[in-house]
Amino acid sequence: xxxxxxxxxxxxxxxxxxxxxxxxxxxxxxxxxxxxxxxxxxxxxxxxxxxxxxxxxxxxxxxxxxxxxxxxxxxxxxxxxxxxxxxxxxxxxxxxxxxxxxxxxxxxxxxxxxxxxxxxxxxxxxxxxxxxxxxxxxxxxxxxxxxxxxxxxxxxxxxxxxxxxxxxxxxxxxxxxxxxxxxxxxxxxxxxxxxxxxxxxxxxxxxxxxxxxxxxxxxxxx
Amino acid sequence: xxxxxxxxxxxxxxxxxxxxxxxxxxxxxxxxxxxxxxxxxxxxxxxxxxxxxxxxxxxxxxxxxxxxxxxxxxxxxxxxxxxxxxxxxxxxxxxxxxxxxxxxxxxxxxxxxxxxxxxxxxxxxxxxxxxxxxxxxxxxxxxxxxxxxxxxxxxxxxxxxxxxxxxxxxxxxxxxxxxxxxxxxxxxxxxxxxxxxxxxxxxxxxxxxxxxxxxxxxxxxxxxxxxxxxxxxxxxxxxxxxxxxxxxxxxxxxxxxxxxxxxxxxxxxxxxxxxxxxxxxxxxxxxxxxxxxxxxxxxxxxxxxxxxxxxxxxxxxxxxxxxxxxxxxxxxxxxxxxxxxxxxxxxxxxxxxxxxxxxxxxxxxxxxxxxxxxxxxxxxxxxxxxxxxxxxx
Numbered sequence: 001x002x003x004x005x006x007x008x009x010x011x012x013x014x015x016x017x018x019x020x021x022x023x024x025x026x027x028x029x030x031x032x033x034x035x036x037x038x039x040x041x042x043x044x045x046x047x048x049x050x051x052x053x054x055x056x057x058x059x060x061x062x063x064x065x066x067x068x069x070x071x072x073x074x075x076x077x078x079x080x081x082x083x084x085x086x087x088x089x090x091x092x093x094x095x096x097x098x099x100x101x102x103x104x105x106x107x108x109x110x111x112x113x114x115x116x117x118x119x120x121x122x123x124x125x126x127x128x129x130x131x132x133x134x135x136x137x138x139x140x141x142x143x144x145x146x147x148x149x150x151x152x153x154x155x156x157x158x159x160x161x162x163x164x165x166x167x168x169x170x171x172x173x174x175x176x177x178x179x180x181x182x183x184x185x186x187x188x189x190x191x192x193x194x195x196x197x198x199x200x201x202x203x204x205x206x207x208x209x210x211x212x213x214x215x216x217x218x219x220x221x222x
Numbered sequence: 223x224x225x226x227x228x229x230x231x232x233x234x235x236x237x238x239x240x241x242x243x244x245x246x247x248x249x250x251x252x253x254x255x256x257x258x259x260x261x262x263x264x265x266x267x268x269x270x271x272x273x274x275x276x277x278x279x280x281x282x283x284x285x286x287x288x289x290x291x292x293x294x295x296x297x298x299x300x301x302x303x304x305x306x307x308x309x310x311x312x313x314x315x316x317x318x319x320x321x322x323x324x325x326x327x328x329x330x331x332x333x334x335x336x337x338x339x340x341x342x343x344x345x346x347x348x349x350x351x352x353x354x355x356x357x358x359x360x361x362x363x364x365x366x367x368x369x370x371x372x373x374x375x376x377x378x379x380x381x382x383x384x385x386x387x388x389x390x391x392x393x394x395x396x397x398x399x400x401x402x403x404x405x406x407x408x409x410x411x412x413x414x415x416x417x418x419x420x421x422x423x424x425x426x427x428x429x430x431x432x433x434x435x436x437x438x439x440x441x442x443x444x445x446x447x448x449x450x451x452x453x454x455x456x457x458x459x460x461x462x463x464x465x466x467x468x469x470x471x472x473x474x475x476x477x478x479x480x481x482x483x484x485x486x487x488x489x490x491x492x493x494x495x496x497x498x499x500x501x502x503x504x505x506x507x508x509x510x511x512x513x514x515x516x517x518x519x520x521x522x523x524x525x526x527x528x529x530x531x532x533x534x535x536x537x538x539x540x541x542x543x544x545x546x547x548x549x550x551x552x553x554x555x556x557x558x559x560x561x562x563x564x565x566x567x568x569x570x571x572x573x574x575x576x577x578x579x580x581x582x583x584x585x586x587x588x589x590x591x592x593x594x595x596x597x598x599x600x601x602x603x604x605x606x607x608x609x610x611x612x613x614x615x
Contacts, residue, residue, distance in 0.1 A: 060569070
């Protein structure tokens with residue numbers, strides 16, 4: 001499920017593990033050592049490898065593209081070919097400690113169902129996505145009158161797999177509706193580094209190009 | 223071990239120098255209520271067993287395969303059936319692992335089967351041989367593994383009917399299977415699978431030389447029927463694209479049709495050759511029995527209809543592999559296995575390999591399949607604490 005460039009080309013080259021992509025490092029930081037992790041849309045397995053190396057997790061992956069799956073298995077990762085929209089329903093309750101959906105939520109057909117399934121399969125979910133409220137996105141739409149194309153949203157409107165883009169505020173609202181709790185939330189700047197200051201949501205919603213959230217299943221659920 | 227004697231085969235044509243015979247105090251009791259004793263199991267091994275006995279891999283052969291996975295086949299003079307995968311530096315690395323491959327019960331390459339002597343009559347069993355199942359084949363293999371003193375197999379791997387044995391091993395003996403590779407296979411035979419097998423069996427039985435299965439005593443062989451069975455089966459092992467690429471409508475050594483029933487087309491000539499080559503090395507009654515074993519295979523049925531229950535709480539690491547152009551055991555069959563393993567919480571990888579070579583792709587040199595197998599075995603070996611030289615760390 002390589003829908004955004006964030007998980008593509010840069011990781012293919014020389015030493016992906018020595019210098020992990022910053023957003024992957026942010027996600028890895030949220031995972032407890034030795035946890036059972038399901039990475040939905042695991043791409044070429046860069047995050048799973050990072051988690052295995054830094055956190056000693058028991059990791060599994062689901063990936064839509066067969067090429068990605070083959071690369072992962074050849075690296076010795078436990079990955080199956082599958083689709084976040086249709087295949088998460090097959091996973092048993094509480095099979096994992098964390099379910100991760102990195103840069104994939106906006107490409108699912110039913111983001112709400114995907115998120116609900118993640119919080120059913122794991123007690124915690126980690127979601128990263130491009131923020132459509134980012135000021136450059138707003139500025140492009142406002143001043144050029146055209147669908148935005150940015151460093152993280154590289155596709156044109158007619159060929160994009162990103163069918164359910166949202167802003168940070170939109171996402172927070174969906175989390176509320178699902179009765180889940182936000183344990184941590186991090187906005188990332190253009191380089192993928194966390195924005196290191198405390199600010200209200202609207203600031204992050206304006207200056208974060210991507211966001212990463214650690215969610216915990218709400219007490220009311222299940 | 224008095225129950226076991228290393229011996230020349232008590233059956234077949236004396237082809238298999240490596241044979242274990244389990245005498246009548248250790249019969250194989252079959253799913254169908256039969257009793258096979260004595261039971262000879264012919265096998266080959268490659269590589270060396272380490273001191274801790276932790277590096278053994280069981281390779282399960284397909285319908286008409288045998289124990290000669292690598293090296294030179296003593297009957298055909300051709301390379302073993304998994305030459306692409308087995309050998310020094312290959313994914314099933316003989317410098318690292320101890321590989322065991324045995325002829326299935328019901329087979330005809332030295333393991334007891336319908337051409338073996340029935341101790342009750344002194345003649346070949348023929349159709350009096352008990353109808354065996356995939357589970358019976360696996361039971362016999364487990365007896366062989368016990369004979370080697372191996373508690374846990376590092377891996378059980380095989381394609382097609384061999385893949386069914388892999389699934390049965392993982393379900394029957396989960397604690398004895400560290401990792402498993404079911405390849406180009408299914409957890410049950412479909413109506414179409416059974417239908418093709420039935421065509422083959424009827425072709426054998428329609429041959430006047432089959433003699434109700436008593437052809438051995440009468441000094442004949444139902445070669446025509448068995449060849450036709452092989453021809454029809456062989457079509458199912460290839461993809462339409464592969465047949466088209468290889469033969470198309472090309473004519474055989476002629477420039478125009480002869481308006482006869484000669485093998486005008488190259489594809490006809492090819493299939494006739496395949497049929498003839500097959501009868502040289504395979505027994506007709508064995509063909510009936512091994513195809514029947516596949517037909518009866520329905521792993522979920524043994525677990526209340528739930529395939530997930532067959533693998534419940536398994537610790538085995540699985541790598542399921544299918545091939546895009548395999549229409550005999552298509553990717554959907556592998557996906558059903560993967561879903562069941564996931565539902566059971568198993569550690570599972572699943573790879574569908576892009577290939578236009580059809581079902582037979584698992585036997586051929588497919589670089590992505592080789593890379594997948596190597597990656598899976600390497601990570602399993604690390605988890606098992608196997609050093610690159612095959613010793614326990």
